[in-house]
Structures are given as C-alpha cells and as structure tokens.
Amino acid sequence: MSITAESVWNNCLEFIKDNIQPQAYKTWFEPIKAVKLADSALSIQVPSKFFYEWLEEHYVKILKVSLTKELGENAKLVYIIKMENTYGNKQPFTERIPSSNRSSVKAQDVDIPLNNKNPELRNPFVIPGIRNVKIESQLNPNYSFENFLEGDSNRLARSAGLAVANKPGGTSFNPLLIFGGVGLGKTHLAHAIGVDIKDKYPEKTVLYISAEKFTQQYIDSVKKNNRNDFIHFYQIIDVLIIDDVQFLSGKSGTQDVFFHIFNHLHQNGKQVILTSDKAPVDMQDIEQRLLSRFKWGLSAELQNPDxxxxxxxxxxxxxxxxxxxxxxxxxxxxxxxxxxxxxxxxxxxxxxxxxxxxxxxxxxxxxxxxxxxxxxxTKREVSIDYIQKVVSDYFQMDIDTLQSKTRKRHIVQARQLAMFFAKKFTKASLASIGSQIGKRDHATVLHACKTVDNLSSTDKQFRKYVEDISKKLSV
CATH class of the missing domain: 1.10.8.60 (Helicase, Ruva Protein; domain 3)
Structure with missing residues (x-):
C-alpha cells in the first residue's frame, strides 16, 4: 500500500486523538486537511493564521512526535493557510509557512490613536469634529476576567478573549465570535474583553452594543436620512462588540450596513467581537457574505459547565x-x-x-x-445524553447501537430522531450534536432533521414516533 499525505496524516490523527481531550481534538485537528507529501515533508492545510499560531504554541510537541513516528527523524511539517481574502472574492489566497520559518510570521500591530479630550457625544451621528469626541463604551465594569472562572467548558473562549484583550486587532482572532446557550456567560466574557482593553489601552475607542439596539439605530438613521453618518460613526470605533448578533437574522438592510462597517474595521486592523446563541453554520437568514466573514477569525463555543x-x-x-x-x-x-x-x-x-x-x-x-x-x-433544558437515552429506550436498543455506523433502517431512523430532538430541545450547535451522536458532522445532522420533517408529513407511523418521543421529552 502506497504512502500518501492522507494516510500519514490519518495515522498522526489516531495518535493525537488518544493523547488530547476530545473537545480539543474536534476544535483543532478535525478542520485540518492533508495536502501533499514530498520526501519527509507533510503539507497540511489550516483555515486561518490563528490555527497555525495556536497549533505551534500548544501542540507542536505532539505533532512532532506523531510525525516522527510516521516519517522518521527528518520529518518536516509545512502549513498552508487558506482563507478568503478581505474583499470577499471567491478566489482564496494561499500562504505557505515552512516549519523552519515559524518565528518569521507575526501578526501586524495596528495603532490608530484617537483624541478623547472632548465631552461625551450625545448624538452619535453628528460628524463635525467626531474624531475629537469621547464615546462612552457602555461596558459593565462588574464583568471581568477575574470573576469569569475558567473550566473545560469555556477554556478556549476565555483564552481567545485574553489574547484579544492583550492585542486588539493584532491577532488572528478577528472577528472573535463567542456562541453558546442562555446563561453560559457570552455577555459577561464580551464585556470582560472590552473592560480589559480599556484598562490596557485607554486611548482606544471601545463600544459595546446589542444587535437589537444597533438595528434600531440604523432604522432611525434611515428615517432621518443620515445613514452615511451612522456608517461613519461605527467606522471610527477601534473595538466594536456586538451582542446577540443572531438578532440580525432576516434584517437585510441592517445586515448590508453591518457588512460595510465590518469590512472597514477589519481592513483597518480594528477588532470586532460578536456573541450569538448559535454557531455561524446554524444561523438562519443571515447573508452568506456575512457568515463567511464571521468564520475568518475564531468561533469559540461556551458549553454547560462541568x-x-x-x-x-x-x-x-x-x-x-x-x-x-x-x-x-x-x-x-x-x-x-x-x-x-x-x-x-x-x-x-x-x-x-x-x-x-x-x-x-x-x-x-x-x-x-x-x-x-x-x-x-425553571424550564429544564434537556441534554443530548438524555435525549439519546429516551430515544434508545423507546426503540428498545442501547445507546452504542444508536451511535453505531450500521445502516439498518430502524437504527438510522432512531439516530435521526435523536439528532432532530437534540436540535429542537438544546442550544447545541449542529457540529456539537453530530459529535455527541456517533461522531457525525453537522451536514449529517442537517440531513437528519430534514428527513424527520419529511417523514413526519408522509409516514403516519413515523409521525407517531415523533409525537411519542416529544411527549416523553416535554415532561
């Protein structure tokens, strides 16, 4: 059997998977693709410069061990960073970073000072002298990193938040999208990042605003015929924090204006921080060009604390x-x-x-x-584990059978029902649901949900399954 880039990388992944936490493996290794094998050099493709930086900082030892096992002492790793360019063209640019040049890749510092001597601007859309106006950040100082305790459920998001606070606009975490269910600390963490930035960089203009308020401001600006003033105002912000960005769903005008603001901020090295109750892949009625930009930096999930x-x-x-x-x-x-x-x-x-x-x-x-x-x-949030147990019990099978790779029709349908109810009753992302129900991907979960919807409307027996399980989960 010939040795290929894929076979070498798959063997490396088997070793890595046995030696790190499942969540870390899912976040940092599943998105990587093997591209080329030349002599003892394996080229892998990563989705952003942030991935490259994180792998080098946290996983370089395990990568070296696994690659040496496969290719010998002369093994080399070549990163290929592939992402859409800032102007949204379809053609990606590719940057090759050989392992020997690791230290030469640095995030560029961007410093755009603002003079904040004048009193607070009451009407944010008055343009004359706007650069000399102090803009209140709307941050809550009670939300800090000190009282946002770290655990396995939030370590990635918290670490990324600290990195942004230390170097706003100067890391690959741009935008930083923090997503998760109700009450898990998205707003707290967003405020904590802003508060820390204001403490470290008092000259920077930081603004926290909910997506709902942002939308209302935009509607008001259209009514008053000062849309350009609205855009100009947001384009001078150094660190823009928008809470509950999923609220923009279906609001095409607000999405369009946010698209232009986002592009300007990103191209000028300004920092954008977003929170959402859903991962980008699960957001409905958000334009594709915006969703692609949300994926440029890092999407970090906050999960239920252990x-x-x-x-x-x-x-x-x-x-x-x-x-x-x-x-x-x-x-x-x-x-x-x-x-x-x-x-x-x-x-x-x-x-x-x-x-x-x-x-x-x-x-x-x-x-x-x-x-x-x-x-x-309190309305109980049903867990994915509990849903799998209820569905397994209903069909008189064990959970291992439900999660297995078998294509037997009744097991496939049970698995699809578990995925359907996990999407309905939990705030988990499609990727997270798939990972917990037999290590499937988000596309499998999406297909399962569509299949359940279709069968419910055409198959009387299947509709009874849905109704029975729904009652058990709603108790």
Whole structure:
C-alpha cells in the first residue's frame, strides 16, 4: 500500500486523538486537511493564521512526535493557510509557512490613536469634529476576567478573549465570535474583553452594543436620512462588540450596513467581537457574505459547565459576597443544577435569602427545598445524553447501537430522531450534536432533521414516533 499525505496524516490523527481531550481534538485537528507529501515533508492545510499560531504554541510537541513516528527523524511539517481574502472574492489566497520559518510570521500591530479630550457625544451621528469626541463604551465594569472562572467548558473562549484583550486587532482572532446557550456567560466574557482593553489601552475607542439596539439605530438613521453618518460613526470605533448578533437574522438592510462597517474595521486592523446563541453554520437568514466573514477569525463555543467548574463558580460567588457555606451544601447545589451559570447563581442567592429572612440555618434540607422549587420553576433544558437515552429506550436498543455506523433502517431512523430532538430541545450547535451522536458532522445532522420533517408529513407511523418521543421529552 502506497504512502500518501492522507494516510500519514490519518495515522498522526489516531495518535493525537488518544493523547488530547476530545473537545480539543474536534476544535483543532478535525478542520485540518492533508495536502501533499514530498520526501519527509507533510503539507497540511489550516483555515486561518490563528490555527497555525495556536497549533505551534500548544501542540507542536505532539505533532512532532506523531510525525516522527510516521516519517522518521527528518520529518518536516509545512502549513498552508487558506482563507478568503478581505474583499470577499471567491478566489482564496494561499500562504505557505515552512516549519523552519515559524518565528518569521507575526501578526501586524495596528495603532490608530484617537483624541478623547472632548465631552461625551450625545448624538452619535453628528460628524463635525467626531474624531475629537469621547464615546462612552457602555461596558459593565462588574464583568471581568477575574470573576469569569475558567473550566473545560469555556477554556478556549476565555483564552481567545485574553489574547484579544492583550492585542486588539493584532491577532488572528478577528472577528472573535463567542456562541453558546442562555446563561453560559457570552455577555459577561464580551464585556470582560472590552473592560480589559480599556484598562490596557485607554486611548482606544471601545463600544459595546446589542444587535437589537444597533438595528434600531440604523432604522432611525434611515428615517432621518443620515445613514452615511451612522456608517461613519461605527467606522471610527477601534473595538466594536456586538451582542446577540443572531438578532440580525432576516434584517437585510441592517445586515448590508453591518457588512460595510465590518469590512472597514477589519481592513483597518480594528477588532470586532460578536456573541450569538448559535454557531455561524446554524444561523438562519443571515447573508452568506456575512457568515463567511464571521468564520475568518475564531468561533469559540461556551458549553454547560462541568461539576468541578460549577462548584468553583459557586465558591467564587460566595467569596465575593462575603458569605460562608459548608462544602457539602455547595456540592449539593452544583450537582443538582446543571443547566447554566445564571440559574446556578440564582439558586445560591435564593438559598442565602431564605436563610437570612427566615433566620434559618443553611442545611441540606433547606438546600433541597430551594433547589426543588428552583428546578420546578425553571424550564429544564434537556441534554443530548438524555435525549439519546429516551430515544434508545423507546426503540428498545442501547445507546452504542444508536451511535453505531450500521445502516439498518430502524437504527438510522432512531439516530435521526435523536439528532432532530437534540436540535429542537438544546442550544447545541449542529457540529456539537453530530459529535455527541456517533461522531457525525453537522451536514449529517442537517440531513437528519430534514428527513424527520419529511417523514413526519408522509409516514403516519413515523409521525407517531415523533409525537411519542416529544411527549416523553416535554415532561
């Protein structure tokens, strides 16, 4: 059997997969493609310069070991960085970076100072003297990196946020898109990045705004016939943070104006930070040219915190509030509230309030009462694991069978139903759903959802499956 670039890289991936965390493997190695093998040099294609920088900083040792195993001591790795150019043309540009020249590739520093001596600009669309006007950042100083605790569920997003804060506009994290479900800390992290930038670079103009407010401002500017002033205003921002960018869905006029603003900022080395409840691949009714730009930098997912992280979040919250609480009670709350950080902190606040108002000692019994009420009054977010269990039980098969590669019709349909309900009941991205249900890709999940929709409208028996499982998941 002849040795090819693909076979060498696949063998490397097998080794790498056994030695790093699944989430890290999915994020940093699945997008890579093997391109060419010449003598002992393997060329791999990565989607951005950011990928190259991250691999070199965090995974160079494991890459060297795996490649040496396959190609011997003279093994070399060549990176090919392929991305769309800034002007949105279809033809990509390709940059080759041999391993020997690693240190020569540096992100360019861009410094565009603004004079912020004048008082706050009340009407943001008054153009005369605009460069001499102080623009209030709208940031919340209570949201900081110090109280955004790191865990496996948020490490990538937090690390990328710190890198942006240290060098806004000067890294490959541009734009930085932070996405995830409700209450996982997207807004907190976006503010933390902005607050840190203002602290380190007081001369830079930072602006935080929700996509909803941005849209309203644009509509007002059209009504008042000063659309160009609106665009001009946003083009002078050094760091633009837009929260809940999925709100632009279906708003073609706002998307068009944001496209022009984004292009100007990106081409001039300004930093763009976005948050969304969906990954770019899952966003509906957003123009393709915008989605392609969202993918230029890094899309970092915030996931539900694991048990250890939930405990750390609660302890940090109690410490900041100057409250002491026994470890067994903290762990009880962390074990029983798994959905998101907001609900976790809400439960602990309720527990403290009940204890204080009723002059009751904080005990496990009191914690149980609060947690039961809290969970009952909170819409439960069904997990992908739970959905797989319900679907497997319904079709009387085990989860391993559901996730298997078999093409037997009843197993395929069960798997498709699990994917359909995971998309319906969770905030997980299509890629994340596919990864957790048999290591499939996002296209498989999309196909599964369409198949379930089609069969539901044409097959009476299949429609009953959907209704029965839906009832079990909605209880």
């Amino acid at each position: 048990f250890e992280t939930r405990v750390s979040i609660l302890k940090n919250k109690l410490y900041r509030d100057g409250v002491e609480m026994p470890d067994d009670i903290i762990e009880f709350v962390a074990k029983n509230i798994k959905t998101n950080v907001r609900e976790l902190e809400g439960a602990i606040i309720s527990l403290i309030a009940q204890s204080s108002f009723n002059k009751k000692e904080i005990t496990i019994d009191l914690a149980r009462q609060i947690v039961e009420k809290f969970v009952k009054n």
